Amino acid sequence: MQHNKTYIYTYSHHEDEYDLCRLEMRALFQFDTDMNYLKSNLEVDPSRSPYIQDRLEVLYESNSIEDMQELVKDLLVTADSYKVVCLNTMNLGSTGKIHHPERRKIEREIGLCIDGEPELDRPDVVYGLILLENRWYFGKHTKSESVWRQHKHKPKSYSTALSTRVARSVVNIAVPAIENVKVIDPCCGIGTVVVEALSMGVNIVGRDISPLVCVGARENLTFFELDGKITKGPISEVQEHYDVAIIDMPYNIYSHVSPEEEYDIIYQARRIADRVVFITVDTIDHLLERAGFTIVDRGIAKKQQFERQVIVCK
Known part of the structure; x- marks a missing residue:
């Protein structure tokens, strides 16, 4: 389904699956990339693909965590509870992996600026945060189910x-x-x-x-x-x-x-x-x-x- 929204998809696959994954990318998104992520205005259920890990529906983007903290203060959380996850669990293109302690710190910094009820175990909505090429993106996160x-x-x-x-x-x-x-x-x-x-x-x-x-x-x-x-x-x-x-x-x-x-x-x-x-x-x-x-x-x-x-x- 096409929207004027931006979606970011992260990918993970074995090296033997590189070619088939790119063929699937071209079918689903009409283009491919040699990166392990892509941006598109097409909404695809991430659980359809055996290679997609995450989908982020982008709500805000900024050049720094400090700017993002200001932006998320305007977020209207309609769900009863939420949590924030940082998606930089692996190298994404030229952006290096952010290690676990730093990801937790970033999640807390952003989460504390959101007006709502945080819930780490069973939240009603999950927000994702991702750093790509020195730019931060925040939005609704959907995890792929295998x-x-x-x-x-x-x-x-x-x-x-x-x-x-x-x-x-x-x-x-x-x-x-x-x-x-x-x-x-x-x-x-x-x-x-x-x-x-x-x-x-x-x-x-x-x-x-x-x-x-x-x-x-x-x-x-x-x-x-x-x-x-x-x-x-x-x-x-x-x-x-x-x-x-x-x-x-x-x-x-x-x-x-x-x-x-x-x-x-x-x-x-x-x-x-x-x-x-x-x-x-x-x-x-x-x-x-x-x-x-x-x-x-x-x-x-x-x-x-x-x-x-x-x-x-x-």
Whole structure:
């Protein structure tokens, strides 16, 4: 959702996730940065991303703590209680980490200037304070919740399935804005992508050619109390049209496909969806071009020596 407000997002990820994180940034915010924070006027739920740590809705900015103390005196706290947290818990761009004792001191200095009832343990509202490039920013703080972590412990899983973290990022890349968007995962396997999408409120259906896999995917949805539909059958039998399809191309010994079958999946995807995100171990650019797709963005999902390509197509 776009506002005339400014939001600051802080990021944290493993070095292997750099490329996929930037692909997700471009999808959610229309630009990326090599910094581990970004500013945008777009409001994104930080819990959607496996990489976002914090979101700060900026209310005041200043060049010094003393100036900020004066500014927050005008803050109208409508909640019963509040607390202030300093978000400089790591290096942010060229701004060094502020160590714990100094952060506590800054939080107290700002908190004492706010007209309200401070509550450290269970506040009704949390305000954040962050120093970036010698400038202070203060505002409403939202901490990301790692929802995807809970989904690691599903009753049915495959060793070759996408990790819940990668699956969540792929959903954001495929469906940056979820309102009024119809999505399908027509080769859904055990339902890793479907689980992440449904937990974000995405309107998605899953499908797989294997009846056993469909049973497992339904079991996973039930386990997480998610209301979703998994149907059985090949992608060629899909009649409905979708805004987006997400396809993790079959590649392991249990779901070996010939080049002709691989092309047919891509061709059918072109038929049933306006926009498709493919996850593939093999290079499929020539097949995408043959099917009439245009590649609009791409990235690499790495896990040590193993790499998957994530390709956004229209």
